[in-house]
Each structure stands twice: as structure tokens, then as C-alpha cells.
């Protein structure tokens with residue numbers, strides 16, 4: 001016998017009274033809900049799971065149903081908004097009632113089925129359960145709380161502002177919501193909200209966002225939206241539980257940049273499945289911004305409160321669009337379709353007012369008015385210049401770390417957050433990273449694995465004498481200030497122009513990195529082919545590549561971190577993306593300091609690195625200047641992406657002359673299955689011969705002073721070196737690591753020439769080994785055909801046996 005048997009027995013004995021009780025409770029709840037004028041109805045969901053708010057609200061004849069967590073207190077919060085009196089229903093329409101057809105002869109009562117539909121255990125009701133319907137009464141209908149959950153859960157009003165207008169508008173919405181009897185909304189400054197929490201929001205979020213083409217309060221929110229939207233690992237409907245509406249504040253003097261940030265927010269929210277409850281609105285500072293806002297505010301609230309209007313936004317955002325696409329599919333259309341055009345035509349179709357008050361396309365402007373328009377434009381341009389000047393002179397800029405308001409009032413300091421959110425942690429761990437503390441990471445690279453099996457080292461072995469199994473790849477900052485198209489993090493990385501996260505100790509990070517690195521190595525112990533002596537050597541890290549992901553120089557204690565490395569006699573190769581010139585200038589000597597030179601002109605750098613800083617180009621040039629002054633071993637790293645940065649040779653040459661690096665590493669981009677945001681394909685990966693051609697052109701134009709020194713054909717990498725590192729015909733691009741540590745310990749000033757070592761001949765450019773150490777076993781990946789032939793051969797052998 002199972003343990004459930006006694007329960008079964010009890011159930012059998014008491015099932016009839018229990019069922020009666022349940023029926024009684026259900027009937028009581030119907031009566032109570034009638035009393036409260038709240039008439040529940042079945043949820044009507046369309047194929048997308050949207051609640052149908054336009055369906056007529058039914059009364060007591062509806063089946064009783066559960067309220068999915070809606071508490072009594074929530075009902076009380078509902079506004080007492082009486083909608084419309086539904087037309088009287090014919091008795092025939094009533095479900096469960098025979099309309100008298102089944103009545104016994106001589107029975108004069110109305111609307112009764114003669115007791116046929118009565119539950120068998122109902123002995124009290126004179127006829128049947130359906131006889132309790134008040135089909136002749138006129139029911140008063142109210143909002144269905146399940147159809148409009150935004151009226152039950154307090155709405156959240158997010159605003160972003162520098163000069164205070166958006167906050168004022170948020171307050172206006174708050175006041176109108178209170179006046180309408182809605183539950184008290186929450187007003188939230190967008191900079192104080194943890195963006196990850198949007199993923200679990202279920203209520204109505206209204207965004208009132210100002211636009212800034214400089215560092216501003218929207219930056220973090222917009223970056224997060226964009227990152228999440230284009231992260232292929234985040235499911236498409238990640239925000240499907242969120243309901244939203246966006247109002248943008250801007251100035252039309254910014255022409256094509258008018259309200260662009262808020263507009264993108266509206267688009268990305270929609271693309272991630274969030275449900276737009278009211279169309280995007282915008283207010284032009286150069287027009288009647290306050291009036292446009294009021295119009296939008298009132299219209300949105302009215303639509304929420306009055307389901308009879310729901311057809312307006314339903315039609316606007318219905319799942320069946322004219323072109324057969326759903327609203328969210330339309331949100332997905334990138335590039336080809338002018339979204340504003342779609343929006344405008346829809347507005348026109350619906351006869352909605354154009355919220356920004358702009359002259360719409362079809363409208364004519366009187367010639368007399370033309371003069372006024374010209375004056376307005378001129379005025380707007382002047383205002384814009386004044387605005388920007390005022391902003392530039394402003395002492396306190398809008399930053400996430402707030403201290404004081406403009407009028408000097410103290411603001412409660414914001415809680416400092418961790419850089420790696422749970423979502424990011426999960427995604428990075430999935431990609432093989434080990435996360436240390438709150439902002440650092442470590443990963444084993446494929447070359448370390450290859451080296452353990454005696455299958456060769458990475459290009460740094462050919463160029464500088466690093467053995468990959470002795471190298472640890474780590475970063476003390478997973479965040480950076482760029483969103484490069486070739487970034488292998490698929491744009492999930494945190495970004496920022498300033499450090500605004502918790503800071504972990506350098507000792508803690510280094511210990512954590514080593515511990516995790518050794519832990520990952522241990523797991524490789526049993527991999528077939530791992531050589532015992534290499535495995536033992538690998539338990540003592542000798543080199544640290546501070547280049548994994550993110551921007552190591554961003555970490556506020558980078559100098560202490562590097563000092564700790566050197567104390568352990570671990571060399572330091574640090575790569576920075578040239579956006580923090582001051583940090584480069586104040587960097588203590590590292591074994592080799594790199595700057596990524598991803599493009600040679602402002603336009604192409606913007607296109608390829610997609611930097612966060614507006615003055616990215618100045619920062620980039622300043623970084624090269626800072627590098628030139630270091631007097632230590634410096635490298636430019638060029639990653640070639642075909643059709644992005646392979647032209648403009650003369651500009652590269654100019655940049656090289658500017659920073660005077662000791663070395664220039666040129667490498668073809670590695671294809672690693674790019675996310676949708678970058679749009680890179682295999683066609684963007686250059687062939688080795690193309691990289692060689694590019695390098696030859698660079699070298700030709702550079703003239704004396706630089707030569708092609710070494711190559712690693714396997715990874716399509718070539719080293720151009722300053723001829724300072726060549727004595728006679730012999731290159732000295734390798735490093736004497738012991739000498740380097742001695743120099744650091746001495747505390748004396750030293751230069752890159754003080755710790756150079758001879759380059760082996762197999763690493764020379766053009767050598768038959770192509771930079772592959774002849775001591776190693778070359779492993780060639782088999783082609784599909786070779787694998788097939790081998791399989792067939794083996795199958796043949798099996799058959800013979």
C-alpha cells in the first residue's frame with residue numbers, strides 16, 4: 001500500500017460534502033462580486049498572449065474563476081470608474097439557461113430550464129442554478145482588473161533629465177494618475193534603477209526621457225537596452241511581461257538627432273516583446289513641449305481608463321498589421337523601413353493627432369508664414385548653441401554617481417552596484433570565463449591547451465618568446481568604453497565611460513585569477529595528448545596577458561595589480577583600447593604595453609569600435625601621444641577587418657609616426673560567429689596573403705626605421721619592428737624576462753632596449769617554418785573530405801575483421 005491510501009479513503013468518505021462546500025463558496029463569491037460591481041470574465045488572449053481589453057464585460061453569468069494572485073486589497077485599489085451600460089441581453093443569450101424552452105407545462109416562472117440544469121445535490125433552489133441570473137436587471141460594468149493589470153499594480157514612471165523638464169512631466173503624470181483614482185505611482189530617476197530589473201517587471205512602466213547628444217542620464221539605460229536587444233542569447237520576448245509607453249523630450253534644432261535616444265528606447269522595448277500601451281510621444285523644446293506632453297499624458301491615461309477607447313491602441317498595435325506582420329515584427333525591421341514613416345501613416349490612418357505638433361507632410365505652409373519659419377529655425381539654432389555652451393560650462397554634469405543637485409542640495413548617494421550582473425555572470429560562465437569577484441575574469445585560451453599537448457604556441461612565442469602553457473589570460477575589468485564590431489563578447493559586456501561599480505582588491509583578483517586558472521588547467525590533466533612535463537611547467541604561471549576582454553586600464557588599481565604580478569615574476573602584457581590617455585600616462589612600466597589601433601580615421605574608428613565617448617577620436621590620438629612618451633616597450637595592435645579598416649594606409653602610417661611604437665602587430669580578424677549587432681561574416685576575414693600585402697604597403701610608406709621582422713602564419717599575424725631591435729641581420733624582438741624583473745626591482749629608469757633578446761630564425765618573416773617552432777608537432781585540422789576518407793577506411797578495416 002502506498003502512503004496516499006488513507007487520504008484516498010478520507011476523500012471517498014467526504015467527497016460529497018466537500019463538493020457541496022466548494023459549490024457553495026463559488027456561488028457566494030459570485031454574489032459578492034456582483035455586490036462589489038466587479039464582474040469577472042474569462043481572459044481573452046490573442047495569439048500573442050495579449051489580453052483583449054475590448055471584449056464586452058460580462059456579469060454574473062460568467063463562470064467563477066481564480067484571480068491569478070489578485071488580492072482583495074488590489075480590488076480596493078481599483079478606481080470606481082463606471083464604463084458603459086451594456087445592452088440588455090436576451091434570455092436566449094444566457095449560457096446555461098434554456099430561456100424557458102425546457103420549462104414544464106404550466107410553469108410560469110421566467111427564464112428557467114425547468115430544473116434540468118440544476119446540480120443534482122441542489123435541493124434548495126426552487127428551479128435551477130440558472131434561475132438566479134438577473135437577466136432583466138441592468139448590470140453596471142466596471143474595469144476588469146485582469147484585463148487592465150496596470151490599473152491594479154502601481155505604475156512606475158521613469159524619467160531622465162539634466163535640466164529638470166522630464167522630472168516635471170513625471171510629476172504631472174503622477175498627479176493625473178492620483179486624480180484619476182489610480183494606485184499611487186512610483187517616480188524613478190532612470191539612473192537609480194538597476195536595468196536588469198526590467199527583465200522581471202510585470203507592471204506598466206512609463207518612460208519620460210530627455211535627449212542628450214553628450215554624456216547623459218540615458219546612456220546606461222540605452223546601452224543596456226541595445227546590448228540586451230542584440231544579444232543573441234537573450235530570448236526575443238525577454239520583456240514580454242512589461243507594458244510600457246515612452247515620451248521623448250528633445251529639440252528639433254538637433255535635426256536628425258531629434259529625440260533619437262527615446263525613440264530607440266521605444267523601438268528596442270517593443271523588439272524585446274514589451275507591450276506598448278500607448279504610442280510614442282515627443283515634445284519639442286523648440287515648440288510647445290509642455291502642451292505636447294499634456295496632450296500625450298491625458299490621451300494615454302484616458303486610454304488606460306477607458307476600455308471603449310481600447311480599439312484605438314489595439315488597431316495601432318494589433319498583431320495583424322496590413323503587411324501581415326505583427327507589431328513586434330515591425331519593431332524588428334532594421335534599416336530598410338523608415339519607422340517614422342510607418343508611424344506617421346498609421347497615425348494618419350487612425351486620425352490621431354501628431355503629438356509633436358510638427359507640420360505634417362501633407363500640410364501646406366503659407367508663403368507669408370515662411371518668414372516666421374525661417375526666424376524660428378534661426379532662433380532654435382541660437383538656443384541650441386546657448387544650451388550647449390551652458391552645458392559645457394556647467395560644473396555638475398549628469399552622471400550616475402550623484403552627489404549634489406545643481407542648487408546644492410545633497411542627494412542620497414546611490415548604492416554602488418556590482419559590474420557583473422547575474423545575467424552577465426551566467427552568459428560569461430557559459431562562454432568558459434571564470435568570474436573573479438565582481439568585475440574580473442579569467443579564461444584558458446586555446447593555445448594554452450595546444451601547448452600542453454606539444455602542438456605549438458601562439459604568435460607571442462614567435463614574436464616575443466612566450467610559451468602559451470605558461471601564460472594566464474585575465475582582465476581586472478570586464479567593462480570597457482567601446483562596442484567593437486569584432487568583440488567576441490557578443491555585446492554582453494558592461495560598458496561605461498567611468499568606473500561606477502564596486503572595486504575589488506588587486507590581491508584578491510590576482511589570487512582568484514591564479515586559483516581559477518590552475519583549477520581549469522587541472523581539468524585538462526586527463527585530456528589525451530597532454531604532455532606530463534608541460535603540465536608540471538604550467539602549474540607555475542610566468543606570463544599574464546591582460547587582454548582577455550574589457551579594458552584592464554579602466555580598473556582603478558591597475559598599477560598595484562601589475563606590481564603584484566611582477567613581484568611573483570610574472571610578466572605583464574597589457575592591452576588598452578586607447579580611450580583613457582590619462583591612465584596610459586600614469587601607468588607604471590609593464591613588460592609590454594599595447595594600444596589597439598582598430599582604424600586610422602575618425603569615421604572608420606567610430607564605425608568599427610562604436611565608442612561611447614563623444615570625444616573618442618581626441619582620446620584616441622591623446623592615447624597614442626601618451627604611448628609615445630612612455631619610453632618603454634610599446635606595441636600597436638592592428639586587427640584587420642576586410643571592408644572596415646583595410647584601406648587608408650597613409651593614415652595608418654601617420655598614426656605610427658605619431659606614437660612611435662617599438663612594434664606593430666598586424667593580424668587578420670578571427671571569425672567567431674558574430675552576433676547580429678556586428679553583421680560581420682567570414683567575408684570580412686582577410687587571407688594571410690592579404691594581410692601580408694597590407695603590411696608591405698605600410699612598410700613601404702613608413703620607409704626607414706621599421707621593417708617586417710617576424711610572422712606566425714598559423715594565426716595570420718605579422719610583426720613590424722623598429723630597426724632599433726635589429727643588429728646587423730639579427731632581430732632582437734624577444735624578451736629577456738629575468739632581466740626585465742631585475743630592472744623593475746632596481747627602481748631605475750629603463751628602456752625597451754634594456755631587456756631585448758634574440759629572435760629565433762624560424763620566426764623570421766619569410767622563413768619556411770612560417771613562425772612555427774620546429775620543436776613542436778604541427779597539427780593540421782582534417783578537412784571534411786579527409787575525415788570522411790578516414791572513416792571509410794576504418795569501416796573497411798572493421799569489415800575485413
Ligand SMILES: Cc1cc2nc3c(=O)[nH]c(=O)nc-3n(C[C@H](O)[C@H](O)[C@H](O)COP(=O)(O)O)c2cc1C
Pocket residue numbers: 160161162163164165166167210211212213214249250251252254257258259260285387388391
Ligand atoms: C547639451 C545638450 C544636448 C542636447 N542634445 C539633444 C539631442 O541630441 N537631440 C534632441 O532632440 N535634443 C537635445 N537636447 C535638447 C534637450 O533634450 C531638451 O532641451 C530637453 O527638453 C531637456 O530635457 P530635460 O530638462 O529633462 O533635461 C540637448 C540639450 C542640451 C543642453
Ligand code: SF4
Pocket residue numbers: 445446447448458459460466467468469471472473545
Ligand atoms: S598570449 Fe594570449 S593567446 Fe597567447 S598564450 Fe597567452 S593568452 Fe593565449
